[in-house]
Amino acid sequence: MKRILITLTALFFTAFILSGQDSRDMVSKCALGIGENTTYLKDFVIKLMAASSGSETPVYKANIYLMKNQTYLFTMCNGDGSEGELVLQLYDKEKQIISSYNRNTDMVYSALEFVCNKTGLYTLWYSFNDGKRGNGVGIVSLLK
Amino acid sequence: MKKVNVIVLTGFLISLLFSCGGSGNRVANFNFPESDSIPINEAEKLSQEAIEDIVQNISSPVEMASLLQALEVPFFTEYLASTREADGLSTNFQKALQLGVYGADLGYLNIYEKTGTAIDNLATINKLADALRVGQFFDFETLKRLAVNKTNIDSLVFMSVHSFNEIDEYLRENNRGYLSSLMITGVWIEAQYLACMVLKDFPHRELKDRIGEQKIVINDLLLLLRPYMNSDDEFSDLYSDLERIKTSFRPVEITYIPGDPETIERNGRLVVIQNETSVIMIDDDDLSDVIKITEEIRNKVIANQ
Numbered sequence: 184m185k186r187i188l189i190t191l192t193a194l195f196f197t198a199f200i201l202s203g204q205d206s207r208d209m210v211s212k213c214a215l216g217i218g219e220n221t222t223y224l225k226d227f228v229i230k231l232m233a234a235s236s237g238s239e240t241p242v243y244k245a246n247i248y249l250m251k252n253q254t255y256l257f258t259m260c261n262g263d264g265s266e267g268e269l270v271l272q273l274y275d276k277e278k279q280i281i282s283s284y285n286r287n288t289d290m291v292y293s294a295l296e297f298v299c300n301k302t303g304l305y306t307l308w309y310s311f312n313d314g315k316r317g318n319g320v321g322i323v324s325l326l327k
Numbered sequence: 328m329k330k331v332n333v334i335v336l337t338g339f340l341i342s343l344l345f346s347c348g349g350s351g352n353r354v355a356n357f358n359f360p361e362s363d364s365i366p367i368n369e370a371e372k373l374s375q376e377a378i379e380d381i382v383q384n385i386s387s388p389v390e391m392a393s394l395l396q397a398l399e400v401p402f403f404t405e406y407l408a409s410t411r412e413a414d415g416l417s418t419n420f421q422k423a424l425q426l427g428v429y430g431a432d433l434g435y436l437n438i439y440e441k442t443g444t445a446i447d448n449l450a451t452i453n454k455l456a457d458a459l460r461v462g463q464f465f466d467f468e469t470l471k472r473l474a475v476n477k478t479n480i481d482s483l484v485f486m487s488v489h490s491f492n493e494i495d496e497y498l499r500e501n502n503r504g505y506l507s508s509l510m511i512t513g514v515w516i517e518a519q520y521l522a523c524m525v526l527k528d529f530p531h532r533e534l535k536d537r538i539g540e541q542k543i544v545i546n547d548l549l550l551l552l553r554p555y556m557n558s559d560d561e562f563s564d565l566y567s568d569l570e571r572i573k574t575s576f577r578p579v580e581i582t583y584i585p586g587d588p589e590t591i592e593r594n595g596r597l598v599v600i601q602n603e604t605s606v607i608m609i610d611d612d613d614l615s616d617v618i619k620i621t622e623e624i625r626n627k628v629i630a631n632q
């Protein structure tokens with residue numbers, strides 16, 4: 184019994200650490216792809232369940248200060264096994280400024296540039312297209 | 328009986344595993360002694376959680392430095408906080424606040440590729456992070472190697488900023504928001520100080536605007552600190568100092584000119600140009616006051632007074 188207990192505890196902690204490590208790897212991999220002339224600022228690791236029938240698409244929201252006269256690059260990376268593609272909508276209070284999903288063409292963009300001319304607190308809404316289950320990373324960087 | 332125990336235990340461990348699954352890039356939870364967490368009542372705790380949700384990114388250790396570099400302003404070593412005082416820091420309050428100050432300096436050093444000086448700064452940050460028991464997020468050896476090699480500045484910037492983000496997130500999620508708020512305050516004070524010092528010699532309009540628009544940010548910074556303002560004398564003192572900075576911003580006027588965003592597609596990316604603009608108005612005397620008070624308070628912070 185003692186041996187089983189030790190083994191299970193070790194397995195638990197190994198899995199836990201790997202889970203954190205996986206997220207770190209996912210962030211590092213995504214950060215590698217943000218391209219040249221960028222300065223990394225912040226990342227968001229997003230894991231969302233699928234929307235249940237009739238309910239709204241699950242959304243991960245994060246507030247961030249964006250400064251005037253800066254161009255920000257928002258990069259979205261999908262995790263391994265993610266069923267949906269990560270979509271970003273940028274809000275200035277209640278007003279949506281941009282979405283990385285184009286409804287007309289059904290296209291999901293993996294990168295958005297935002298030329299900011301108004302300093303303030305903005306909200307990033309991350310979700311997965313069609314309310315699918317998914318995991319991914321959103322990175323915010325500065326374009327030089 | 329043994330079989331039942333194993334099944335129950337397995338179920339428990341599995342349920343624990345899944346309950347932690349949503350925490351993304353979190354690392355295992357550790358229990359910290361009471362001295363690290365300031366007891367706050369439930370109502371305050373709730374409001375603090377709400378505030379932390381409101382503002383996840385008040386101040387970045389590299390954003391101001393990036394602006395200075397973009398304006399082609401030269402680098403000034405004399406603006407950096409001395410790392411010599413770090414050994415004399417006795418309280419967690421001082422350590423967390425200074426961690427933020429040195430973090431902003433590290434951002435400034437890295438953006439300007441002054442990696443030789445950055446090593447000293449990295450060592451100090453590593454020491455403070457260990458003292459606050461968040462050293463697991465700061466891979467000193469790798470950062471030092473990147474700084475010495477000087478071949479991959481982008482990785483150095485990424486790793487150092489990411490470490491700070493992880494420390495901040497970890498502290499907030501482990502009931503140590505008290506320390507996180509101090510670290511963020513340290514970053515903000517130092518970044519604002521760097522901008523103020525540079526502006527004295529290089530009066531760029533953009534820099535003047537960036538300083539003035541901190542009038543918006545300082546309100547949220549004070550909100551973040553408010554739950555702890557009466558927790559001890561050090562905190563009350565810091566809060567009063569920041570209120571003095573806030574007061575110095577009172578004459579700054581910020582107006583908004585409406586406009587609809589334009590969207591274009593360039594090289595497979597969506598590019599959005601915001602046409603709503605903010606206009607900052609601050610006269611030179613008022614700006615001098617902001618600079619004077621910021622300088623005074625920042626110097627007080629690094630002197631641990």
